[in-house]
Amino acid sequence: MSVILILYLCADATRTNCQAVRAESWNGPHAYERCVDVALGLTQEMTAPNRDRHRFVCETLGEEAKPAEHKVQPAFIHQSFRM
Template identity: 60%
Template sequence: MTVLLLLYLCADATRTDCQVLPAQLWQGRDAYEQCIGAVPGLTEALTAPNRNRHRFVCEVQPDSEQSVRHQAKPAFIHQSFRM
């Protein structure tokens, strides 16, 4: 599993205008847990006003085989039935 730590840099507290920056990457079985464990310390390091505007998000990235499977679409089969 691959997990990205994304930093959402937002112009204001409404978080409607944000720029997303990848901050760190983890790989392996416990990647998500490592990312979640890093978020509180990083959030605490922000100044109080920035905590209201910016946020850290852990996002699981699909492995290459899985992404291919999710992108593959079933073939359309045309059938006609007569009664």
């Protein structure tokens, strides 16, 4: 199984205007559990306002999916996000 950790950087707490950034990936039978552990730790390290705006999501890639199809390319924006 392949799992990717995605960070959604959002402009505000409504999470309607978000940018997805691929943060990490894992392969193997325990990939999802490892991803969830990392996501929880990173979420706890954020400040409270950032926890309201941004979030980490573990996404499982299907067996038929090729990892190259799921690469999230970060878009360059003029706004700065701080954690």
